[in-house]
Amino acid sequence: MVGTGMVGRGTALGAVLLSLLAVPAQAASATTTASAAGNTHSAAAGKSPAPDLAGLQAVLREALAKGAPGAMARIEDQGTVYRATAGVADRATGRAISTEDRFRVGSVTKSFSSVVLLQLVDEGRLDLDTSVNTYLPGLLPDDRITVRHLLSHRSGLYDYTNDMFDKTVPGFESVRNKVFTYQELVDLSLAKPLGNEPGAAYAYSNTNFVVAGMLIEKLTGHTVHTEYRNRIIEPLKLRDTFYVHPDTALPGRYTRGYLRPDEAGAPLVDSTRQTVSWAQSAGAMISSARDLDTFFPALLRGRLISAAQLAQMQQWTPVNSVQGYGLGLRRRDLSCGVSVYGHTGTVQGYYTYAFTSKDGRRSVTAVANTSNNVDVLNTMARTLDAAFCGKQPAASTARSAAPVDRYEDIAPGIARH
Numbered sequence: 001m002v003g004t005g006m007v008g009r010g011t012a013l014g015a016v017l018l019s020l021l022a023v024p025a026q027a028a029s030a031t032t033t034a035s036a037a038g039n040t041h042s043a044a045a046g047k048s049p050a051p052d053l054a055g056l057q058a059v060l061r062e063a064l065a066k067g068a069p070g071a072m073a074r075i076e077d078q079g080t081v082y083r084a085t086a087g088v089a090d091r092a093t094g095r096a097i098s099t100e101d102r103f104r105v106g107s108v109t110k111s112f113s114s115v116v117l118l119q120l121v122d123e124g125r126l127d128l129d130t131s132v133n134t135y136l137p138g139l140l141p142d143d144r145i146t147v148r149h150l151l152s153h154r155s156g157l158y159d160y161t162n163d164m165f166d167k168t169v170p171g172f173e174s175v176r177n178k179v180f181t182y183q184e185l186v187d188l189s190l191a192k193p194l195g196n197e198p199g200a201a202y203a204y205s206n207t208n209f210v211v212a213g214m215l216i217e218k219l220t221g222h223t224v225h226t227e228y229r230n231r232i233i234e235p236l237k238l239r240d241t242f243y244v245h246p247d248t249a250l251p252g253r254y255t256r257g258y259l260r261p262d263e264a265g266a267p268l269v270d271s272t273r274q275t276v277s278w279a280q281s282a283g284a285m286i287s288s289a290r291d292l293d294t295f296f297p298a299l300l301r302g303r304l305i306s307a308a309q310l311a312q313m314q315q316w317t318p319v320n321s322v323q324g325y326g327l328g329l330r331r332r333d334l335s336c337g338v339s340v341y342g343h344t345g346t347v348q349g350y351y352t353y354a355f356t357s358k359d360g361r362r363s364v365t366a367v368a369n370t371s372n373n374v375d376v377l378n379t380m381a382r383t384l385d386a387a388f389c390g391k392q393p394a395a396s397t398a399r400s401a402a403p404v405d406r407y408e409d410i411a412p413g414i415a416r417h
Helices: 053-065 108-122 147-151 168-175 182-190 206-220 224-233 289-300 307-313 374-381 383-388 394-399
Strands: 032-038 070-077 080-087 102-104 286-288 317-320 323-325 330-333 339-347 350-357 362-368
Touching: 053 070, 053 080, 053 374, 053 383, 070 289, 070 383, 102 350, 108 147, 108 206, 108 224, 108 289, 108 307, 108 339, 147 206, 182 206, 206 224, 286 289, 289 339, 289 350, 289 362, 350 374, 350 383, 362 374, 362 383, 374 383
Parallel strands: none
Antiparallel strands: 032 080, 070 080, 070 362, 102 286, 317 323, 323 330, 330 339, 339 350, 350 362
């Protein structure tokens, strides 16, 4: 069983939020607002600098200038909640984007999948350094591929999405309403040879977390939907988090997603409705900024897995000069010397950054409702500096922006331009 101090089903999380500040709209075509709510003394009382709300708002406006219909960020800091928004959630109606909206989180799903598997390690039902083929006999072509290799993207398994989305919109439309089995997705990967020896190198591949979903279902006898709900969603009272696969609709109030075609000047494609069956346990979850600002702090505070497994999760493989990857968890090193922990998410129509501090005391979730636009993706990365570093010299902030790796996230082929 998971260790003591972890969240139980009856634990209540959240706070009453009262709006204290609003910045008027800056343009008729795009509403821009910033607000703070809750305990206004907590940021000043802590050691960390207060978030740079003006800088945060500037980042969101820049994301709009680079092609996002809307962008938003929500910071939670020891009872104080800061919100910033710009642009629209729905281009047809003009409804302003809101930090209360639900959205597709893409690869943030990988952190949920990792938590479930690490809980199974805590329960003695899984060993990280055992061959995947021990649990799923004959599935993979090399018995040396372990569960740890999957969760750290060091298996060498080819990422089938590179071929699936080589042409962005046609690739998406071909799978928008399709329902895959896990085995079909693994077979697409195994049509190509391993990219490296197991354990030899980091190479991001969605195939790893498709296999993770297969492990969850084999070891528990339940769907990933059931395991996410029983182990994470209900205990943390995440009211906006869902795994609806293979349904195509987002429940309740949500931000619509818009996919940019490869052809310059072509109109955005509304990509909101899809099965996300091509991703499943690698990227099919729906959530909200509030819920992700609850999930990652709970994880880093040891409320979901034991201290031993949290330490395993934070054994970092270098990605580049400012990033490391653990077990379904990213570490990003910011311009001010602070490291933050969470995950990024890219799925057609949405870019997500969801990160928290080491102690879980401050978190941010930032979303832009477009994809296949690396300028927007890089711009939104700067929300992390604004949230965790406070006001910084422009040159210092610029140094924190590492180039985006084509293979950094879910559906890497659609983030390459």
